[in-house]
Amino acid sequence: MFFRNRFLFLLALAALLAFLSLSLQFLHLIPVNPVKEDGLNSKNRKRIMPDPLTEPPPIDPIYEAQFYCNNPTVPERSMEGHAPHYFKLVSVHVLIRHGDRYPLYAIPKTKRPNIDCTLMPNRKPSHPQLEAFIGHMSKLGSEAKMDSTLSGMPRYPSHLLCEMGELTQTGVVQHLRNGQLLQDIYIKKHNLMPNDWSAKHLYLETTGKSRTLQSGLALLYAFLPDFDWKKINFRHQWSTIFCSGNCVCPIRNYYLGEDQRRQYSLRVTNIRLEKTYADMAKIIGIPTKQLRASNPIDSMLCHFCHNVSFPCTMNGCINMEHFKVIKTHQLEDEKERQEKKYYYLYALLATHPLLNQTVNRMQRITEGKSEELFVLYSAHDVTLSPVLSALGITEARFPRFAARLVFELWKDEKKNKEHFIRILYNGVDVSSQTSFCRDYNRRYNKPMCPLEKFVHFVKQDMFSPFNSTNYYDACRRRLF
Numbered sequence: 386m387f388f389r390n391r392f393l394f395l396l397a398l399a400a401l402l403a404f405l406s407l408s409l410q411f412l413h414l415i416p417v418n419p420v421k422e423d424g425l426n427s428k429n430r431k432r433i434m435p436d437p438l439t440e441p442p443p444i445d446p447i448y449e450a451q452f453y454c455n456n457p458t459v460p461e462r463s464m465e466g467h468a469p470h471y472f473k474l475v476s477v478h479v480l481i482r483h484g485d486r487y488p489l490y491a492i493p494k495t496k497r498p499n500i501d502c503t504l505m506p507n508r509k510p511s512h513p514q515l516e517a518f519i520g521h522m523s524k525l526g527s528e529a530k531m532d533s534t535l536s537g538m539p540r541y542p543s544h545l546l547c548e549m550g551e552l553t554q555t556g557v558v559q560h561l562r563n564g565q566l567l568q569d570i571y572i573k574k575h576n577l578m579p580n581d582w583s584a585k586h587l588y589l590e591t592t593g594k595s596r597t598l599q600s601g602l603a604l605l606y607a608f609l610p611d612f613d614w615k616k617i618n619f620r621h622q623w624s625t626i627f628c629s630g631n632c633v634c635p636i637r638n639y640y641l642g643e644d645q646r647r648q649y650s651l652r653v654t655n656i657r658l659e660k661t662y663a664d665m666a667k668i669i670g671i672p673t674k675q676l677r678a679s680n681p682i683d684s685m686l687c688h689f690c691h692n693v694s695f696p697c698t699m700n701g702c703i704n705m706e707h708f709k710v711i712k713t714h715q716l717e718d719e720k721e722r723q724e725k726k727y728y729y730l731y732a733l734l735a736t737h738p739l740l741n742q743t744v745n746r747m748q749r750i751t752e753g754k755s756e757e758l759f760v761l762y763s764a765h766d767v768t769l770s771p772v773l774s775a776l777g778i779t780e781a782r783f784p785r786f787a788a789r790l791v792f793e794l795w796k797d798e799k800k801n802k803e804h805f806i807r808i809l810y811n812g813v814d815v816s817s818q819t820s821f822c823r824d825y826n827r828r829y830n831k832p833m834c835p836l837e838k839f840v841h842f843v844k845q846d847m848f849s850p851f852n853s854t855n856y857y858d859a860c861r862r863r864l865f
């Protein structure tokens with residue numbers, strides 16, 4: 386009896402083990418065919434058998450469009466200000482894209498989307514500080530030192546029917562939220578600004594568009610509530626790539642041109658896209674060429690982000706299918722752009738002056754020669770996009786409305802007072818994705834990137850793809 390029971394027990398156990406082993410194999414929890422741990426073999430195997438779990442998911446144009454809209458109701462997680470306790474925050478440099486705006490182009494012969502650009506605290510989306518913001522912006526503020534181009538500009542949007550390119554209430558709220566988030570982290574948690582901060586602690590720069598100035602003011606207002614206008618000195622940057630006095634770089638535009646050529650050939654080989662444009666042109670009653678030239682996706686994104694139905698004519702309506710096809714193409718274009726090198730080479734040359742300026746600022750602070758604690762550049766997608774590319778953050782999405790790229794400068798109070806940086810894009814720590822810190826991070830598994838790495842990249846390594854060691858040379862080198 387005893388033996389028989391034991392036999393049955395062992396039988397049952399064996400069956401259970403067999404079952405477990407099978408199911409584990411089925412679920413890919415253990416390898417079916419363990420290969421020897423020689424790197425070569427496992428590499429080959431990877432290439433032959435793509436893992437269904439790591440295969441990139443297909444592009445979802447609706448999800449991506451929603452992300453781009455950046456509807457300010459979804460709570461946001463952010464990794465800004467995370468550091469070991471013995472690190473001290475020294476300064477913060479923020480590069481933003483303006484918030485949600487009215488389209489820059491109209492689709493010919495259709496009704497413009499009816500969007501109200503006045504600010505109304507009781508209309509959604511809103512923000513607890515919106516009313517106080519309007520009040521503060523309406524104060525004379527003649528003490529503010531602003532470059533002449535900026536001083537005559539409205540400080541907040543105010544048209545019943547938005548003007549082309551005007552910041553909307555959504556755009557203002559997005560940047561109030563950005564400012565509040567940065568205040569919570571940098572001011573309340575890390576005491577970045579002294580209570581009696583003054584003009585010398587800030588460096589503010591914006592392009593000459595009302596939407597960038599207003600976005601910058603909204604962020605600043607929530608970051609430093611009820612700031613004293615006398616301490617505010619917004620500088621005007623005429624160049625969208627912030628190249629200031631170093632814009633002469635003949636080769637830069639050659640690379641941009643090459644990327645545009647790439648973009649053109651991708652477009653004309655996309656039959657589905659061409660059909661969509663033709664279909665839309667027929668609905669509207671204009672030549673396809675004219676429709677394409679009006680850059681309809683810009684306007685359609687406005688309809689989409691504001692939940693306003695697409696325009697109709699007597700011949701029919703522009704619809705979600707049209708939108709999906711064009712948006713998908715846009716995403717494919719960005720993906721290809723990151724894979725080909727022309728845009729990258731353009732980006733290195735385009736962003737050197739701005740990165741150089743940032744590095745210089747950081748170095749001056751570490752040497753105690755300056756007290757700029759908070760730096761804000763209020764800019765455009767065409768500013769952020771090349772910066773991301775130049776830094777090597779190829780995974781990054783195209784800059785959405787109110788996107789923010791943050792450079793944090795930290796001092797290690799324990800070890801030799803060394804300086805480190807962190808780079809965050811929309812709250813995500815992307816430091817270890819940058820070309821200059823990727824290997825360092827992998828090797829040392831450090832929470833931060835040494836400032837020296839960044840300095841070396843900007844002063845020298847970013848020119849190595851041009852077989853040069855400096856900006857002047859790289860910009861003038863003869864091609865091939």
Ligand SMILES: *[C@@H]1O[C@H](CO)[C@@H](O)[C@H](O)[C@H]1NC(C)=O
Binds near residue numbers: 692
């Ligand atoms: C969008 O508009 C439609 C009708 O115009 C409405 O039913 C829907 O709830 C709206 N969606 C959002 C997210 O506001």
Ligand SMILES: *[C@@H]1O[C@H](CO)[C@@H](O)[C@H](O)[C@H]1NC(C)=O
Binds near residue numbers: 738
């Ligand atoms: C970079 O910064 C240095 C100061 O360290 C300056 O002399 C130089 O003109 C800058 N170059 C460019 C191209 O911005």
Ligand SMILES: *[C@@H]1O[C@H](CO)[C@@H](O)[C@H](O)[C@H]1NC(C)=O
Binds near residue numbers: 850851852865
């Ligand atoms: C740099 O030099 C290499 C090798 O000589 C060459 O293949 C490459 O095209 C050069 N790059 C540029 C941008 O001229």
